[in-house]
Amino acid sequence: MTQPTISLANRVCEIIVQDIVTGTLPQGSKLNEPELARTHGISRGPLREAMSRLEAMRLIKRIPNVGASVVSLSYDELLEIYQIREALEGLAARLAAQNMSATETQELRLLLGAHEKHIKQTQGQSYFQQEGDVDFHYRIVQGSKNQRLINILGDELYNLVRMYRYQFSLSSNRPQQALKEHNQICAAIEEGDAELAEWLMRRHIGNARRNIMQHMQADATPAEDL
Amino acid sequence: MTQPTISLANRVCEIIVQDIVTGTLPQGSKLNEPELARTHGISRGPLREAMSRLEAMRLIKRIPNVGASVVSLSYDELLEIYQIREALEGLAARLAAQNMSATETQELRLLLGAHEKHIKQTQGQSYFQQEGDVDFHYRIVQGSKNQRLINILGDELYNLVRMYRYQFSLSSNRPQQALKEHNQICAAIEEGDAELAEWLMRRHIGNARRNIMQHMQADATPAEDL
DNA sequence: AGTCATAATATTGTCAACAATTTAAGCGTA
DNA sequence: TACGCTTAAATTGTTGACAATATTATGACT
Numbered sequence: 053m054t055q056p057t058i059s060l061a062n063r064v065c066e067i068i069v070q071d072i073v074t075g076t077l078p079q080g081s082k083l084n085e086p087e088l089a090r091t092h093g094i095s096r097g098p099l100r101e102a103m104s105r106l107e108a109m110r111l112i113k114r115i116p117n118v119g120a121s122v123v124s125l126s127y128d129e130l131l132e133i134y135q136i137r138e139a140l141e142g143l144a145a146r147l148a149a150q151n152m153s154a155t156e157t158q159e160l161r162l163l164l165g166a167h168e169k170h171i172k173q174t175q176g177q178s179y180f181q182q183e184g185d186v187d188f189h190y191r192i193v194q195g196s197k198n199q200r201l202i203n204i205l206g207d208e209l210y211n212l213v214r215m216y217r218y219q220f221s222l223s224s225n226r227p228q229q230a231l232k233e234h235n236q237i238c239a240a241i242e243e244g245d246a247e248l249a250e251w252l253m254r255r256h257i258g259n260a261r262r263n264i265m266q267h268m269q270a271d272a273t274p275a276e277d278l
Numbered sequence: 279m280t281q282p283t284i285s286l287a288n289r290v291c292e293i294i295v296q297d298i299v300t301g302t303l304p305q306g307s308k309l310n311e312p313e314l315a316r317t318h319g320i321s322r323g324p325l326r327e328a329m330s331r332l333e334a335m336r337l338i339k340r341i342p343n344v345g346a347s348v349v350s351l352s353y354d355e356l357l358e359i360y361q362i363r364e365a366l367e368g369l370a371a372r373l374a375a376q377n378m379s380a381t382e383t384q385e386l387r388l389l390l391g392a393h394e395k396h397i398k399q400t401q402g403q404s405y406f407q408q409e410g411d412v413d414f415h416y417r418i419v420q421g422s423k424n425q426r427l428i429n430i431l432g433d434e435l436y437n438l439v440r441m442y443r444y445q446f447s448l449s450s451n452r453p454q455q456a457l458k459e460h461n462q463i464c465a466a467i468e469e470g471d472a473e474l475a476e477w478l479m480r481r482h483i484g485n486a487r488r489n490i491m492q493h494m495q496a497d498a499t500p501a502e503d504l
Numbered sequence: 505a506g507t508c509a510t511a512a513t514a515t516t517g518t519c520a521a522c523a524a525t526t527t528a529a530g531c532g533t534a
Numbered sequence: 535t536a537c538g539c540t541t542a543a544a545t546t547g548t549t550g551a552c553a554a555t556a557t558t559a560t561g562a563c564t
């Protein structure tokens with residue numbers, strides 16, 4: 053994230069984050085401190101520091117005197133996350149409509165253009181689309197200018213959302229519909245209509261949540277985005 | 279919190295949390311690792327672990343190779359927090375109306391009775407009232423049964439709210455009004471009216487936020503509660 | 505006198521070894 | 535064979551010392 057070489061703990065932390073998100077470190081697997089330290093060529097001290105951050109990100113679960121394991125994902129927890137996203141990103145959209153700069157909204161519009169192009173070219177489910185969706189939402193969150201909101205969503209929730217997408221193969225089954233909703237939200241922000249932006253964002257995430265719930269009770273093989 | 283003696287880091291962490299909240303460790307003050315470790319009779323290893331948790335709680339701010347300082351409170355950040363509380367506790371109230379058990383609502387009602395009694399006896403601003411308010415809100419949050427929501431509010435936001443109250447002397451200037459709003463929320467939860475509970479909670483916290491904003495531009499000497 | 509470079513000090517980052525607890529294995533007995 | 539206890543191995547928690555970086559103090563030069 054930052055250019056100057058930070059502490060070993062930070063660097064290793066980011067690597068492990070990626071390993072957890074992508075499933076290289078599987079769900080529920082135990083993290084052996086000496087082994088992990090040796091793997092990354094550092095000592096146990098910085099590694100434990102990195103693990104503290106992973107715990108703060110809710111990516112691992114620690115039990116005193118027993119050890120740490122990668123969190124196990126469940127549909128119930130995914131719904132919990134989406135309930136929170138609905139409330140928090142609704143707020144973010146409202147604030148973004150009030151506080152986003154002209155250049156920021158322009159960049160957001162450009163991003164949507166790129167998404168549209170990619171959806172037309174590659175019919176859905178690409179890596180780009182998944183990350184691109186996170187990009188869209190994260191830009192709005194940043195546009196809220198509420199630093200604490202940015203931290204909560206960026207540090208705690210989005211990594212978990214990415215993790216679900218990778219490991220549950222949550223590629224969108226309605227990319228064009230999601231894009232349409234993104235465009236509506238973007239328009240509301242451009243016009244500075246805070247109330248509408250919040251309402252649209254809440255409905256947008258609510259749609260995704262309801263979609264998850266359907267596939268959830270139908271089968272253990274889901275298909276969902278946003 | 280838990281009965282068996284946990285790790286040194288946990289114990290010291292809770293002590294430092296209290297020191298920060300109450301102002302024993304002043305805002306912006308630098309945390310000297312060897313000194314703090316010596317003070318609490320532990321080594322730097324566990325102390326750094328404790329500091330990582332304080333960082334996750336947003337009570338201290340760390341800069342690589344420079345050190346950690348207690349956060350500095352500002353009205354802008356207080357408003358940020360209340361914006362988030364409005365969204366998140368609105369969600370909590372809605373879920374609580376759906377998921378709270380009968381015994382939980384009864385206990386909530388009892389708590390409000392105790393508050394009423396205390397307000398009549400001691401006209402406002404007591405320590406009990408401040409903590410009692412946090413109790414009320416935290417019970418609703420727990421009643422939501424959304425574990426992640428409980429963690430975010432309990433671990434990150436409520437400690438900061440308590441910190442503001444202690445150090446800005448944010449005793450309520452409208453205790454009876456706040457109590458009335460609490461009773462309304464409690465009634466909506468008892469009746470299982472999720473929508474109303476959410477709306478009332480959002481207005482309740484929104485009132486507090488607007489109250490803060492008034493005193494904020496008026497002077498640097500505020501008076502506000504929940 | 506003021507400012508910049510340099511050296512001394514203090515603080516953070518990192519490491520390897522020790523202590524305490526937990527987990528697994530081994531053994532004996534019913 | 536299954537169960538419980540004892541003992542050994544492995545893992546986490548903790549400590550003190552060393553290395554790297556930042557902060558402060560000192561002194562030379564304009």
